[in-house]
Amino acid sequence: MSEPSREAIETAIKSYQEPHLGCDLVAAHAVRDINIDGGQVRIAISLGFPADGVRAQIAEAVRERVVALPEVSGAEVEVVSEIKAHAVQKSLKPIDNVKNIIAVASGKGGVGKSTTAVNLALALAAEGAKVGLLDADIYGPSQPRMLGITGQPESRDGNTLEPMQRYGLQAMSIGFLIDEETPMIWRGPMVTQALEQLLKDTNWSALDYLVIDLPPGTGDTQLTLAQKVPVSGALIVTTPQDIALLDARKGLKMFQKVEVAVLGIVENMSMHICSKCGHEEHIFGEGGGQAMSEQYGVELLGALPLDIAIREQADGGKPTVVAAPESRSAEIYREVARKTAAKLSLQAKDYAAKFPRIVIENN
Numbered sequence: 262m263s264e265p266s267r268e269a270i271e272t273a274i275k276s277y278q279e280p281h282l283g284c285d286l287v288a289a290h291a292v293r294d295i296n297i298d299g300g301q302v303r304i305a306i307s308l309g310f311p312a313d314g315v316r317a318q319i320a321e322a323v324r325e326r327v328v329a330l331p332e333v334s335g336a337e338v339e340v341v342s343e344i345k346a347h348a349v350q351k352s353l354k355p356i357d358n359v360k361n362i363i364a365v366a367s368g369k370g371g372v373g374k375s376t377t378a379v380n381l382a383l384a385l386a387a388e389g390a391k392v393g394l395l396d397a398d399i400y401g402p403s404q405p406r407m408l409g410i411t412g413q414p415e416s417r418d419g420n421t422l423e424p425m426q427r428y429g430l431q432a433m434s435i436g437f438l439i440d441e442e443t444p445m446i447w448r449g450p451m452v453t454q455a456l457e458q459l460l461k462d463t464n465w466s467a468l469d470y471l472v473i474d475l476p477p478g479t480g481d482t483q484l485t486l487a488q489k490v491p492v493s494g495a496l497i498v499t500t501p502q503d504i505a506l507l508d509a510r511k512g513l514k515m516f517q518k519v520e521v522a523v524l525g526i527v528e529n530m531s532m533h534i535c536s537k538c539g540h541e542e543h544i545f546g547e548g549g550g551q552a553m554s555e556q557y558g559v560e561l562l563g564a565l566p567l568d569i570a571i572r573e574q575a576d577g578g579k580p581t582v583v584a585a586p587e588s589r590s591a592e593i594y595r596e597v598a599r600k601t602a603a604k605l606s607l608q609a610k611d612y613a614a615k616f617p618r619i620v621i622e623n624n
Contacts (some may be wrong), residue, residue, distance in 0.1 A: 263332055264297055264300065264332060264360070265297065265300070265302065265330050265332035265490065266300060266332075267295065267297075268329070269330055269332070270295055270297075270304075270327060270330070270333075271287055271292075271295075273302070273326040273329065273330055274286055274287055274292060274323055274326065274327065274364050275287050275288070276326050276420065277322050277323055277326055279291075279319065279603075281310065281312070281315075281599045281600050281602075281603035281604045282606075282607060283560075283603075284607075285522070286306060286323070286449075288384070289309075289606075289607065291307055291308055291309070292305075292306055293305045293307045293619075299312075299334070300332060300333055300334030300335065301333075301334060301335050301336070301337075302327055302333055302335070302336045302337070302420045302560070303336070303337045303338075303339075303585070304323060304327065304336065304337070304338045304339070305339050305341075306319070306320070306323065306338065306339065306340045307341055307342070307343045308340065308341070308342045308343070308505060308603075308604025308606070309342075309343065309344065309345060309553060309602075309603070309605075309607075310342060310344065310388075310599060310602035310603040310605070310606045311342050311344065311385060311388035311389040311390040311469070311598075311599070311602055312340070312342055312388060312389070312599060313342075313387070313388045313389040314387070314388055314595055315599065316340045316342075317340075317421075319340050320338040320339070320340045321338075322340045323340075324336045324338045325516040331402060331440045336601070342389060342390075344360060344390060344469040344602075345606070346360040346361060346493075346605075347360075347361055347362065347493040347494070347605055347606075347608055348493070348608070349362070349491035349493055350488070350491060350492065350494060350519060350520050350521060351520065353489070353490075354491060356460060356461060356465070356471070357465075357493050358394050358464075358465045358466060358467050359393070359465050359467060359468045360363050360468060360469050360470070361469065361470050361471070361493040361494070361605060362470075362471045362472075362473060362490065362491060362492045362493055363470055363471070363472050363473070363492070363493065363495070363496060363524070363601065363605070364473045364475050364487070364490070364494075364495040364496070364516075364521070365377060365378040365379075365381060365472060365473065365474055365475060365495075365496045365498060366475045366477075366483070366495055366497055366498070366512050366515075366516070367475075367477045367478075367494070367497065367498045367499065367508070367509065367512060368477070368478065368479055368497075368499070368507070368508025368509045368511045368512040369478065369509075370401075370477035370478070371477075371478055371497060371501055372477075372498050372500045372509075372529055372530070373500070373529035373565070373571075374474065374475075374477060374498045375398065375404065375407065375474050376407070376529075376571060376572075376575045376580070377496075377498045377527055377529060377565070377594075377597075378394065378404075378472055378473075378474035378573065378596045379394060379407045379474070379580050380405060380580050380581055380582045380591075380594040381398055381472055381496070381594065381597060381598055381601065382394040382430055382470075382472040383428055383429075383430065383582035383583055383594075384582050384591075384594040384595040384597065384598035384602075385469075385470050385472070385602060386429045386430060387582060387586070387595060387596045387598075388595060388598055388599060388602075389466055389601070390469040390470055391466075391469045391470075392429075392430055392431070392468060392469065392470050392471070392472065393424060393430065393431040393432065393433070393451050393465050393468045393470070393471040394408075394430050394431070394432045394433075394471070394473075394474065395433050395434070395460060395463075395471060395472070395473045396432070396433065396434030396435065396436060396474050397456050397457060397459070397460075397473050397474055397475050397490075397569045398474055398475070398476045398477070399435050399452045399455055399456065399476065399478060400452070400476060401476075402434045402435050402436030403436070403474075404432060404434045404436065404474060405436040405437055406436075406576070407575045407576075407578065407580055408425075408427045408428065408432055408507050408577060408578060408580075409427065409578020409579060410425050410427050410432060410437070410578075411579070412425070412437070413437055413438060414433065414437050414438075416462075418510070420462065421462045421463065421464050421533070422459075422462060422463050422464065423463075423464055424463050424464065424465060424466075425437060428579075428580075428583050431465060431466060431468065433459050433463045433568065434459075435455060435459065437598075440522055442611070449529070451485075452476075452482050453482065453485050453486060453489065456486055456489075456490070456534045457489060457490075457596050458477075460473075460482070460490060466596045468519060469615065470602070473490065473492075473554065475487075478508075479508070479511040479512050479515045483509050483515065484515055486561040487515060487516060487519045487521060488519050492516075492605070493521050493522075493608075494521065494522045494523055494524040494601070494605045494608065495516045495521050495522070495524060496523075496525060496526075496527060496562070496601060497509050497512050497513050497523060497525075497526045497527070497559075498526075498527045498529055498532075499527070499529065499532045499549070499550060499553070500528065500531075500532070500549075501526060501528060501531060501543065501545045501547060501548070501549040501550060502545045502549065506549045506550075506552075506553055509526070509553065510553065510557075513535075513557055513559070521615055522605075522608055523557075523559050524559075524560075524563065524604040524605055525554070525560040525562035525597075525600065525601060525604060526550050526554050526559060526560070526561050526562060527550075527551060527557055527561075527562055527563055527564075527565070527597055528549070528550030528551075528561060528563070528564040528565070529564075530545055530565065530566070530567040531543070531545075531550070531564035531565060531567070532544075532547075532564075532566050532567065533566065533567040536569065544567070545567075550564060560600065560604065561608075562596075562600045562601060562604075563593050563594075563596055563597035564593070565590060565593055565594075566590065568590055570585065570588070571590055581594065581618050582594050582595070611622050
């Protein structure tokens with residue numbers, strides 16, 4: 262039996278469109294090595310995003326296509342994740358020990374931005390990444406309650422803070438430093454300074470991703486924060502109704518003005534599923550997130566139902582991804598996390614600098 266050719270193997274791999282990347286693995290420069298030994302083929306794939314939940318499926322999908330070649334008698338496929346740091350705004354420098362910052366924003370309050378942010382962070386961690394969460398909503402910090410964290414962070418040197426730990430996340434919030442019922446009566450410049458201190462004076466430990474829960478809105482405070490925080494990409498949270506989508510569009514345009522890539526849109530409260538009869542109803546409208554994604558050329562990363570369990574779990578200090586990891590909602594959050602990180606991995610302008618070229622060895 263003759264050996265399979267490089268071109269045949271590459272063509273077989275190209276026939277698989279990786280759903281999170283939206284392209285084949287060769288085009289994504291994710292194929293790190295192909296080793297041919299007679300009819301035996303070994304393939305090494307390095308993804309630029311965490312994928313513990315789908316790693317086996319990706320490997321099997323590639324293997325099936327390769328072993329279908331007549332010259333191939335067997336194939337082994339190894340899939341690993343290698344998360345790189347990506348570019349931020351030109352005028353800013355990355356934060357030490359933080360590879361990538363993902364901002365979660367909304368044009369208005371009440372659309373589930375903070376719930377999405379904490380579940381996104383937990384989902385990235387569940388997929389195998391090292392993740393931190395910064396609660397930048399100075400006026401209304403909600404992450405301490407959502408994570409069930411009490412107490413104050415330690416300062417070992419008197420100048421910097423140690424992040425709080427919960428569910429495998431590193432977390433920081435102004436809510437750790439003040440009483441839960443104390444109002445923050447601060448003007449914009451004070452808010453910006455406080456956020457910069459929380460971000461830069463926290464001893465983050467080797468993070469792949471830092472998820473930032475930004476304040477809602479698109480005013481001067483939000484614009485200033487977007488200009489001063491070195492962000493790799495942003496996520497816009499909205500609900501389907503027209504008024505929320507109008508504000509979400511403003512949020513998207515704000516990030517465009519400060520040269521931050523919008524990785525996608527998450528539509529929250531997409532539909533209500535009756536807990537009694539299972540009837541589905543789009544009480545806030547239908548198709549708004551999809552229409553916005555098509556209008557602006559950004560992907561709709563996921564649609565979450567209006568589910569009382571999501572609210573109860575977050576209020577109880579144990580968000581959905583950890584409270585009900587096998588639930589449909591948790592799987593949607595994990596899919597959103599994989600797609601978000603995958604889109605970020607594709608932003609590199611020079612693939613060759615990030616991934617070695619394919620090496621074909623014939624033994």
